Amino acid sequence: MTETTPSGPAVELTINGMAVRAEAHMTVVEAAWANGVPRVTGVGCLEGVCGSCRILLRRGKEVGVALACETLVEPGIEVLFLPPPAAPRHQYELAELSDGWDIQARFQEIFPEAARCRHCHGCVSSCPKGIVVEEGVALAVAGHFREAGEAFFECVMCELCDTACPEQIAPAHVGLFCRRITAFFHLRPPNLIHRLEEIRQDPPGGGKEKP
Amino acid sequence: MTCSLSYQEALAAYRAGADPGPLPEPMDPDRLLSAYHPDYLPGSMTTLAVGPNAGEQCQRELAELLQAEACIDEVDLAGVPVADTDVLVIGGGGAGCAAALAAAEKGARVLLATKLRLGDSNTVMAEGGIQAAIEPGDSAQKHMQDTLRAGHHAGDPALVAALVGDGPDVIRWLIRQGMQFDQTSTGDLHTRPAGGTSAPRVVHCRDYTGLEMMRVLRESVIQHRGIEVWEQHSAVELLSNESGQKCVGAVLACRTDQSLRIVRTRSVILATGGLGRLHLNGFPTSNHLGATGDGLVLAYRLGAKLSELDSFQYHPTGLVNPPLLSGKLVTEGIRAAGALLLNAQGKRFIDELQPRDIVSAAIIRECREGRGIHPSSGGVGVWLDTAGLERSQPGLLERQFPKLLARTRIAGIDPRKEPILVYPTLHYQNGGAVIDVDGATTVPGLYAAGEVAGGIHGRNRIMGNALLEIIGFGRRAGAAAALSGHDRGPKKITLEHVNRARRALALAGLPLARRAPLMLPAYTAPGKDLTFTANRAKP
Numbered sequence: 001m002t003e004t005t006p007s008g009p010a011v012e013l014t015i016n017g018m019a020v021r022a023e024a025h026m027t028v029v030e031a032a033w034a035n036g037v038p039r040v041t042g043v044g045c046l047e048g049v050c051g052s053c054r055i056l057l058r059r060g061k062e063v064g065v066a067l068a069c070e071t072l073v074e075p076g077i078e079v080l081f082l083p084p085p086a087a088p089r090h091q092y093e094l095a096e097l098s099d100g101w102d103i104q105a106r107f108q109e110i111f112p113e114a115a116r117c118r119h120c121h122g123c124v125s126s127c128p129k130g131i132v133v134e135e136g137v138a139l140a141v142a143g144h145f146r147e148a149g150e151a152f153f154e155c156v157m158c159e160l161c162d163t164a165c166p167e168q169i170a171p172a173h174v175g176l177f178c179r180r181i182t183a184f185f186h187l188r189p190p191n192l193i194h195r196l197e198e199i200r201q202d203p204p205g206g207g208k209e210k211p
Numbered sequence: 212m213t214c215s216l217s218y219q220e221a222l223a224a225y226r227a228g229a230d231p232g233p234l235p236e237p238m239d240p241d242r243l244l245s246a247y248h249p250d251y252l253p254g255s256m257t258t259l260a261v262g263p264n265a266g267e268q269c270q271r272e273l274a275e276l277l278q279a280e281a282c283i284d285e286v287d288l289a290g291v292p293v294a295d296t297d298v299l300v301i302g303g304g305g306a307g308c309a310a311a312l313a314a315a316e317k318g319a320r321v322l323l324a325t326k327l328r329l330g331d332s333n334t335v336m337a338e339g340g341i342q343a344a345i346e347p348g349d350s351a352q353k354h355m356q357d358t359l360r361a362g363h364h365a366g367d368p369a370l371v372a373a374l375v376g377d378g379p380d381v382i383r384w385l386i387r388q389g390m391q392f393d394q395t396s397t398g399d400l401h402t403r404p405a406g407g408t409s410a411p412r413v414v415h416c417r418d419y420t421g422l423e424m425m426r427v428l429r430e431s432v433i434q435h436r437g438i439e440v441w442e443q444h445s446a447v448e449l450l451s452n453e454s455g456q457k458c459v460g461a462v463l464a465c466r467t468d469q470s471l472r473i474v475r476t477r478s479v480i481l482a483t484g485g486l487g488r489l490h491l492n493g494f495p496t497s498n499h500l501g502a503t504g505d506g507l508v509l510a511y512r513l514g515a516k517l518s519e520l521d522s523f524q525y526h527p528t529g530l531v532n533p534p535l536l537s538g539k540l541v542t543e544g545i546r547a548a549g550a551l552l553l554n555a556q557g558k559r560f561i562d563e564l565q566p567r568d569i570v571s572a573a574i575i576r577e578c579r580e581g582r583g584i585h586p587s588s589g590g591v592g593v594w595l596d597t598a599g600l601e602r603s604q605p606g607l608l609e610r611q612f613p614k615l616l617a618r619t620r621i622a623g624i625d626p627r628k629e630p631i632l633v634y635p636t637l638h639y640q641n642g643g644a645v646i647d648v649d650g651a652t653t654v655p656g657l658y659a660a661g662e663v664a665g666g667i668h669g670r671n672r673i674m675g676n677a678l679l680e681i682i683g684f685g686r687r688a689g690a691a692a693a694l695s696g697h698d699r700g701p702k703k704i705t706l707e708h709v710n711r712a713r714r715a716l717a718l719a720g721l722p723l724a725r726r727a728p729l730m731l732p733a734y735t736a737p738g739k740d741l742t743f744t745a746n747r748a749k750p
Contacts, residue, residue: 025533025534025535025588027535033734033735039467040735041327041443041466041467042327042328043327043500043735044327044328044331044332044335044499044500044501045331045335045336045499045500046499046500046539047336047536047539047618048617048618048621049335049336049419049421049422049614050328050330050331050332050335050336050499052327052328052331070621072535084328084442084443087433088433088434091434092434093434093435093436094387094388094389094431095387129617149391153417153419153613154419154613154617155426156422156426157330157426157429173430176426176427176430179389179391179423179427180388180389180390180427180430181389182389182391183386183389183390183391183392184386184387184389187386187391187392187394188398189345189392189394189398189399189400190397190398190399191345191346191347191399191400192343192345192379192382192383192399192400194345194347195344195345195379196379196380196383199379199380204351204372204376
């Protein structure tokens with residue numbers, strides 16, 4: 001359970017401008033709850049895979065971003081829960097990308113900013129999952145979509161890299177696009193296709209297989 | 212024979228690759244379950260006094276919510292803005308997204324409302340995989356038998372037949388949405404066995420299957436022109452027609468400014484998931500924050516029949532340590548790959564690939580009988596021998612279970628070198644709203660898909676059937692809801708069912724002070740986030 005018993009010295013920190021006290025083993029989310037900090041709406045999975053609890057974190061002079069459910073409280077840190085990311089500006093539907101031969105051209109149309117990366121490393125240092133975001137974007141621009149997608153394998157779509165990018169590249173969505181077209185164009189598993197063909201030739205409604 | 216050990220003692224005594232001994236003679240499953248499964252804890256059940264399931268057994272914490280007063284009344288609806296749509300989907304997890312996409316494919320205008328961010332759900336946390344009978348030695352019939360048997364034959368055969376029949380096409384549909392799966396060297400989909408399956412049948416994307424599924428579906432929904440998404444909007448109550456017999460919409464509350472919105476619609480699809488955050492019997496949970504059983508409460512008040520309200524799944528391998536991750540899941544895939552369960556003496560005590568209820572009961576037995584391991588942070592558990600697995604198959608953890616490694620890295624544990632401490636965690640609601648093969652509940656206009664629906668898994672679900680259900684039945688419910696008949700004539704929207712439920716509560720002598728749905732667990736101390744009920748005068 002998330003209830004806690006008082007143990008150890010209290011840690012003092014600031015969340016959304018409010019001075020709060022928490023126990024040392026608490027995450028920033030638990031500290032916010034325990035102190036009734038308002039406007040904490042972006043909490044979901046509590047295990048670092050939904051990417052919702054985005055925070056701005058100030059430790060002395062160092063400022064960074066993180067996921068609150070994975071961040072333990074520390075004395076003196078300042079935490080601000082960030083608003084949810086804006087809706088993506090890049091529009092595409094996979095079903096409209098019927099021809100794999102022009103996929104590089106379509107990528108440039110959908111994500112024209114991707115080629116303008118200025119290698120500022122903002123996306124890399126903002127990623128809570130340690131993804132080599134910049135390299136991933138470069139691979140996508142070069143047309144290596146499978147490898148680009150693989151670089152984003154552990155992406156939780158917190159979109160902190162999108163927020164950080166001065167060129168508005170939306171790297172998380174670039175990565176997801178690469179993963180999706182890789183499956184859409186190339187994943188053709190023989191065992192699945194074989195079973196689907198068996199079902200097509202002998203559909204289950206055709207007399208057999210009723211309990 | 213008590214010899215429980217502290218974490219340090221047990222870790223010092225542990226040797227990777229030591230002989231775990233022979234499996235003891237298995238205990239009779241029914242005796243094991245009734246003696247140790249949390250569903251059978253004394254005092255955990257009560258009898259429902261009102262509603263469509265009156266007279267039936269129900270988990271105590273859930274019964275309190277099913278027999279509670281609504282959060283709003285007719286007076287709250289004065290002047291509330293009204294939106295119209297064809298299909299309203301409540302819930303932004305896998306089932307909700309699949310339903311929204313299927314309804315939009317049929318040409319319906321779809322509004323998807325979720326109280327968190329789109330995709331914040333149990334789906335995104337799913338690890339193990341999704342079942343589909345695609346291997347040469349496997350068949351839909353075998354899949355059906357496994358599902359019914361593991362569910363103690365309480366499942367509805369017609370629903371199970373629909374579930375297993377959908378399997379292969381669900382995988383194709385997911386690939387078309389852009390979802391990746393692990394492949395063998397020849398390009399086949401890689402399959403794993405699971406507890407209670409007679410063939411390898413679980414396809415997966417390493418141990419991030421749910422994350423891969425959810426980010427793809429989320430993007431599909433966002434990019435779809437026919438679907439509007441309202442995030443941070445909780446469903447406070449459903450709306451009924453004048454007789455209180457048909458669902459005609461819902462009342463939503465925005466979590467950021469507390470304003471209410473009325474949505475008028477042809478049909479409503481509940482895809483609200485489960486209730487792990489009620490912490491039944493005081494258990495930790497693997498579930499996400501929003502899993503507070505809202506859909507069951509809303510459906511029950513409107514008169515929908517529910518099923519198996521006394522049956523819940525406690526996943527055998529929840530993390531015990533560190534407190535930050537207490538109750539979080541270690542995928543069953545790791546036992547399918549060969550990891551053993553060991554007690555404090557380093558001995559095996561159960562066939563690790565028995566169905567989940569059996570394995571959980573066996574772990575609880577070991578701990579209760581003094582063969583558990585006690586970490587200093589509190590709690591108790593048994594070893595999941597990941598280090599032994601790494602020893603027999605070097606590199607496997609890194610290749611197939613990156614999520615486990617990423618998670619334990621934060622906690623300073625290396626599961627390749629030491630075993631991890633596990634104990635059952637509240638994971639899944641086996642029952643739910645009674646549905647037919649189109650996902651229709653017993654209330655006209657109201658559909659249910661995913662964990663909120665019941666009848667498929669009987670009294671115990673097997674790994675991989677939840678992800679299959681949310682897509683298979685999500686698509687079924689979405690398509691059926693989109694095609695459900697136009698209701699010409701005056702569209703009166705009322706809270707007649709709320710009045711009816713209140714009368715029933717008063718007649719039964721039940722208190723009206725408690726309100727439901729909860730929307731968030733009490734310990735989130737929501738402060739100013741959700742004040743519209745607190746501001747109201749109590750009746």
